[in-house]
């Protein structure tokens with residue numbers, strides 16, 4: 186059991202993400218579908234986290250609170266997956282190495298338990314990070 | 321009485337299923353049921369009917385609240401924003417039809433804007449590779465009728481293109497593939513044991529980001545040359561077995577996705593995948609195809625290419641089209657802080673760009689044309705909701721294999737709402753006046 190573990194972070198589409206973006210990104214269902222990190226059961230054990238615990242994911246480019254869930258398409262020890270969306274993109278580098286395309290897959294990340302911190306809604310998360318005043 | 325409309329096109333993903341059946345009310349105003357689509361496609365149609373939909377353009381006020389304005393005022397605001405800006409970025413285009421894209425290009429020319437589509441964050445690197453070494457490709461109909469070796473490399477159609485496998489690539493019984501799934505061998509390359517990989521005859525669980533090495537090793541294995549014991553996490557015997565499987569078919573197809581376009585080697589991965597396809601053609605017939613995501617991202621590339629000569633990341637600020645990904649591409653422009661006005665249509669960079677680029681959007685004057693509420697509309701100054709493309713208006717779009725298809729309108733948009741094409745025409749005409757263009 187450790188306070189934090191290191192993983193290789195990737196993102197991508199899930200069918201739940203597809204349904205959620207079509208049913209409304211302002212809704213909590215978007216957070217349920219994409220405000221998560223899918224981790225291998227061995228990695229969850231290493232971290233000492235129960236399934237469905239909130240965790241803080243930190244990279245060189247930012248940090249975000251998401252809910253840790255057990256990988257649905259595993260096993261993939263050492264690899265963690267956040268569905269594509271603002272949660273994943275809060276911790277991704279914008280360096281495109283002159284291709285126009287950021288490296289969305291393969292970001293070294295640290296995951297630690299953050300039981301009492303909330304997972305924000307999608308639009309709220311982006312507005313907060315951008316400092317948008319909301320009336 | 322209700323009416324059933326058949327042969328409707330689903331405007332969600334690049335598969336562009338054309339067999340959807342939609343039940344609408346007698347007056348054509350309510351969409352009641354959707355048949356044949358996958359869950360995502362069904363949701364796409366049904367969400368247009370939700371009662372909490374935003375119906376009028378809204379301008380953000382100083383206190384952060386929204387004020388409803390008319391489409392005319394919204395078009396004025398947008399035209400002025402583009403006329404004033406030195407380097408506006410017009411981004412998106414993938415969830416709208418080719419007709420609207422073409423009007424958008426006229427606007428971009430007058431405004432001397434940078435224009436880009438969502439290939440920037442999906443298959444942009446593929447387009448670079450195709451310009452490097454070409455693309456031996458085919459249509460999905462050929463895959464259905466001929467392919468007996470199907471490779472999904474770094475893509476997960478079970479989640480991203482849910483009916484791709486049942487309509488084209490795995491299950492259908494085609495002319496030369498009469499036994500459907502039994503006639504085909506499925507090879508999946510993915511660092512995760514995805515739901516697609518679980519169906520495969522062979523899954524190569526490549527080490528994440530090592531696709532280039534594995535592609536290269538397969539090329540070596542085809543030639544029967546020496547290989548190290550393990551490449552990219554895969555034992556050499558398994559690589560040789562995979563090479564034999566690929567070689568032994570009569571018609572093979574490599575589909576590839578974000579797993580290769582978005583990991584570190586980017587366009588070089590695709591170069592190598594295309595080179596593998598070329599090598600395989602020494603033994604049998606092979607094709608390769610990108611799994612394009614948005615329903616009309618392919619069309620956007622086509623329209624850009626025939627009007628400007630380049631498929632994405634076009635910079636018109638000097639009055640002629642320049643293309644240089646890394647320099648003229650959206651995320652680089654935003655990251656360097658060069659953009660002074662943001663125009664988004666039919667896409668959601670707020671959710672799908674790295675947050676540092678989104679911050680650059682929030683810092684400038686901006687308009688977001690989208691029927692949905694999104695993180696992009698959440699950070700934009702003006703949000704213009706429009707009719708749902710492919711549901712409330714028709715228009716031309718391109719399937720992932722570059723086949724153009726006409727979308728069908730199935731219901732009327734709510735009263736007073738206009739299409740994105742109509743709104744773009746309003747903006748274009750105003751901008752012409754402001755710039756004194758005939």
Ligand code: SF4
Pocket residue numbers: 330331332333334335336337356357358359360361362481482483484
């Ligand atoms: S597979 Fe794609 S095009 Fe077909 S119904 Fe599903 S979302 Fe629509």
